[in-house]
Amino acid sequence: MKKLLFLAFAAMMAVGASAQELANFGRGQQIVSPEIKGDSVTFRLNANYATVVNLYGNWMANYTDVVPLKKGANGIWEVTIAAPEPEIYTYNFIVDGVNVNDPVNYMVQRDGTRYLNMLFVPGERSANYNETAHRGTVSYKWYDSSILGSNRRLTVYTPYGYETSKKSYPVLYLLHGGGGDEEAWSSMGRAAQIMDNLIEQGKAVPMIVVMPNGNPGQQAANTMGLPVKNIDTRAPENANLYVKSLVNEIIPFIEKEYRAIPKKASRAISGLSMGGAHTFAATTLFPNTFDYILPLSAGTRESEQLDAQLQGIKKAGYKLYWIGCGTADFTYEGNQILDRALTRNGMEHTFFESTGGHEWKNWRLYLNTFAQLLFK
Amino acid sequence: MKKLLFLAFAAMMAVGASAQELANFGRGQQIVSPEIKGDSVTFRLNANYATVVNLYGNWMANYTDVVPLKKGANGIWEVTIAAPEPEIYTYNFIVDGVNVNDPVNYMVQRDGTRYLNMLFVPGERSANYNETAHRGTVSYKWYDSSILGSNRRLTVYTPYGYETSKKSYPVLYLLHGGGGDEEAWSSMGRAAQIMDNLIEQGKAVPMIVVMPNGNPGQQAANTMGLPVKNIDTRAPENANLYVKSLVNEIIPFIEKEYRAIPKKASRAISGLSMGGAHTFAATTLFPNTFDYILPLSAGTRESEQLDAQLQGIKKAGYKLYWIGCGTADFTYEGNQILDRALTRNGMEHTFFESTGGHEWKNWRLYLNTFAQLLFK
Numbered sequence: 001m002k003k004l005l006f007l008a009f010a011a012m013m014a015v016g017a018s019a020q021e022l023a024n025f026g027r028g029q030q031i032v033s034p035e036i037k038g039d040s041v042t043f044r045l046n047a048n049y050a051t052v053v054n055l056y057g058n059w060m061a062n063y064t065d066v067v068p069l070k071k072g073a074n075g076i077w078e079v080t081i082a083a084p085e086p087e088i089y090t091y092n093f094i095v096d097g098v099n100v101n102d103p104v105n106y107m108v109q110r111d112g113t114r115y116l117n118m119l120f121v122p123g124e125r126s127a128n129y130n131e132t133a134h135r136g137t138v139s140y141k142w143y144d145s146s147i148l149g150s151n152r153r154l155t156v157y158t159p160y161g162y163e164t165s166k167k168s169y170p171v172l173y174l175l176h177g178g179g180g181d182e183e184a185w186s187s188m189g190r191a192a193q194i195m196d197n198l199i200e201q202g203k204a205v206p207m208i209v210v211m212p213n214g215n216p217g218q219q220a221a222n223t224m225g226l227p228v229k230n231i232d233t234r235a236p237e238n239a240n241l242y243v244k245s246l247v248n249e250i251i252p253f254i255e256k257e258y259r260a261i262p263k264k265a266s267r268a269i270s271g272l273s274m275g276g277a278h279t280f281a282a283t284t285l286f287p288n289t290f291d292y293i294l295p296l297s298a299g300t301r302e303s304e305q306l307d308a309q310l311q312g313i314k315k316a317g318y319k320l321y322w323i324g325c326g327t328a329d330f331t332y333e334g335n336q337i338l339d340r341a342l343t344r345n346g347m348e349h350t351f352f353e354s355t356g357g358h359e360w361k362n363w364r365l366y367l368n369t370f371a372q373l374l375f376k
Numbered sequence: 377m378k379k380l381l382f383l384a385f386a387a388m389m390a391v392g393a394s395a396q397e398l399a400n401f402g403r404g405q406q407i408v409s410p411e412i413k414g415d416s417v418t419f420r421l422n423a424n425y426a427t428v429v430n431l432y433g434n435w436m437a438n439y440t441d442v443v444p445l446k447k448g449a450n451g452i453w454e455v456t457i458a459a460p461e462p463e464i465y466t467y468n469f470i471v472d473g474v475n476v477n478d479p480v481n482y483m484v485q486r487d488g489t490r491y492l493n494m495l496f497v498p499g500e501r502s503a504n505y506n507e508t509a510h511r512g513t514v515s516y517k518w519y520d521s522s523i524l525g526s527n528r529r530l531t532v533y534t535p536y537g538y539e540t541s542k543k544s545y546p547v548l549y550l551l552h553g554g555g556g557d558e559e560a561w562s563s564m565g566r567a568a569q570i571m572d573n574l575i576e577q578g579k580a581v582p583m584i585v586v587m588p589n590g591n592p593g594q595q596a597a598n599t600m601g602l603p604v605k606n607i608d609t610r611a612p613e614n615a616n617l618y619v620k621s622l623v624n625e626i627i628p629f630i631e632k633e634y635r636a637i638p639k640k641a642s643r644a645i646s647g648l649s650m651g652g653a654h655t656f657a658a659t660t661l662f663p664n665t666f667d668y669i670l671p672l673s674a675g676t677r678e679s680e681q682l683d684a685q686l687q688g689i690k691k692a693g694y695k696l697y698w699i700g701c702g703t704a705d706f707t708y709e710g711n712q713i714l715d716r717a718l719t720r721n722g723m724e725h726t727f728f729e730s731t732g733g734h735e736w737k738n739w740r741l742y743l744n745t746f747a748q749l750l751f752k
Contacts, residue, residue, distance in 0.1 A: 049473055050474075095474050096472055096473075096474065097425055097472075098423075098426075098471050098472065098474045098476055100475070100476060101491075103489070105489075106489050106598035106599050106601065107599060107600075107601040108489075108491065108599055113479070113482050113484075115477075115484065115491045118601070120601060131527075131595075131602055133527065135518040135527060137515050137516065137517045137518075138516045139513050139514065139515035139516070140513065140514045140515070141513045142511040142513075151507075151511060160518075163632075163633040163634075164633065219507075222482035223482050223483060223484055224483075224507070225482065225483040225494070225496060226507055256539075256540065257539040257540065258539075
């Protein structure tokens with residue numbers, strides 16, 4: 001590896017290549033990784049000087065399930081495994097104990113501060129995660145929050161044709177979980193691709209999707225390097241601070257800056273994990289704001305106020321209450337509690353159960369499913 | 377490292393944490409890296425099991441200038457060096473011969489397919505690379521190119537207040553170099569931060585900045601995983617294919633979708649390296665399109681057509697011809713050729729020379745400098 005580095009740099013110096021051309025480093029040998037053929041997938045790594053190379057992918061049940069690669073005569077390490085079911089996964093190599101990315105795989109997702117290679121297994125379930133012909137716009141915008149005392153970044157998806165149509169659109173507020181930020185849904189969640197596909201297929205109505213940053217101390221994803229306020233995100237009053245900013249600041253901002261229909265019937269809110277808790281808090285605190293309520297992998301606890309909170313929503317009226325959770329999710333029980341509480345309060349709702357746990361695989365599936373039900 | 381991984385994963389499993397919470401991996405020990413104090417900077421890495429840890433930063437003259445870290449009793453490797461002059465740099469660690477990122481540094485830049493940690497040394501020169509109070513919007517949009525036969529992604533910066541003002545704006549078309557893509561200027565180039573600062577300070581007029589993808593075979597950055605056409609980017613006719621798409625497709629698209637002033641006096645074009653060649657080609661092929669012409673680190677060669685090409689621009693008229701190049705840049709001679717050719721053709725122009733070579737440090741400086749001269 002070291003020698004390879006030296007050779008690569010020597011070559012660069014020789015042609016006077018620039019820092020930006022470092023991109024080509026490590027691609028001297030034309031290897032392909034990952035390579036999907038039929039039902040199998042092959043991973044390769046050019047690492048002649050390594051002693052042990054392992055593969056870890058998030059489709060493996062446990063971290064200890066790492067798969068060893070075998071070194072070929074050409075110094076290329078390789079392993080072929082059965083492809084996991086169609087979906088998007090992340091993986092990395094472990095070279096002599098150090099986690100490294102696959103240098104020939106361009107597709108990378110950021111998970112918090114970790115940049116992980118993607119494995120995209122095509123199939124019916126993952127078809128809507130591909131780019132389609134008519135693609136909407138993803139924008140990074142800033143809004144001023146006096147509630148949180150900072151200028152804060154949010155991601156906005158506008159559907160194909162938004163700029164030149166004269167129409168107004170309904171809005172889905174789509175919230176991330178703990179450890180995530182305003183880029184989580186558009187990166188790991190494939191939100192833009194899913195919406196593009198559903199809208200193009202006529203399965204979802206054209207809508208704006210707003211993906212804010214749910215960490216009250218942050219102005220933006222930590223990768224932007226901006227100062228972070230020390231706000232304890234576990235303290236209930238701070239969770240509500242963000243939810244108050246969402247309803248009292250973000251919604252008016254969006255309805256001013258975009259052609260968004262400023263009506264309850266044209267607003268949906270969904271979020272995963274912490275974002276599901278934000279969804280619950282926003283709809284119980286502000287029952288007259290959203291007609292579509294979709295907490296994912298969050299659930300709730302039994303509490304003295306629970307029935308009163310749900311009655312508030314029932315009284316205000318709503319069009320859809322949709323819960324999504326995997327049966328192996330650690331929040332599954334909390335989702336059952338919410339399901340039962342909605343039933344005993346006489347509130348129509350859907351409990352969409354999938355296999356699997358607390359993972360993006362499920363959150364993509366939920367968005368791909370519930371977006372078809374909104375604003376109809 | 378391996379043991380650390382196991383511990384981190386064990387802890388995760390114990391609390392039932394999700395993939396998204398992997399973000400917190402490796403931060404068990406509260407170490408800070410990089411840490412700037414006065415004129416020095418300290419790098420740290422928690423890698424108890426490593427044998428050799430080196431640091432490479434792009435402020436070092438040669439790759440062989442790597443700096444060794446020393447292991448402390450706590451298993452934390454550390455080195456303190458003199459901070460390079462105020463600017464943004466990239467660095468990585470080399471752990472037992474394998475390149476790895478600094479796991480506690482959130483700030484990362486993508487250079488092609490490489491994700492490199494950033495070192496931001498504050499000072500007068502880098503002050504405009506920070507976020508300021510009034511922040512514009514960065515959008516990723518798609519336009520249809522029949523010339524290149526694909527739907528293609530571009531990045532658009534709109535200044536603070538664009539959405540609610542009724543004004544129309546001039547447009548800077550800002551092109552990347554070889555190995556780059558439509559995200560290069562907004563990521564490594566800090567284009568949004570530089571424009572926000574200059575506009576807020578009243579030093580630049582509010583403008584739209586359009587950053588297209590200059591690789592004709594690509595629909596978008598390779599990280600999006602879209603199919604790539606096999607178009608030889610070195611073949612002159614293909615360079616012109618892109619330039620034709622820029623002038624005949626991108627400009628009309630922008631002037632339809634945005635409140636852009638559709639006039640020569642309100643269009644500027646700049647690009648670095650390959651993007652400088654695109655700037656030269658676009659302005660010689662379409663001399664009636666841009667009043668502001670700013671090739672960076674590109675230059676030209678003496679050729680039979682050179683004088684005729686420049687005379688075409690002179691005849692059409694222009695407001696600013698501005699060349700930027702570092703004296704250590706391998707394209708420096710080509711810039712001197714262009715400088716002399718402009719002089720002998722009686723064309724007013726600026727040759728802005730800096731120290732340094734073919735590097736982002738210079739391209740950020742050039743944008744920060746020339747943006748103050750546009751549309752005035």
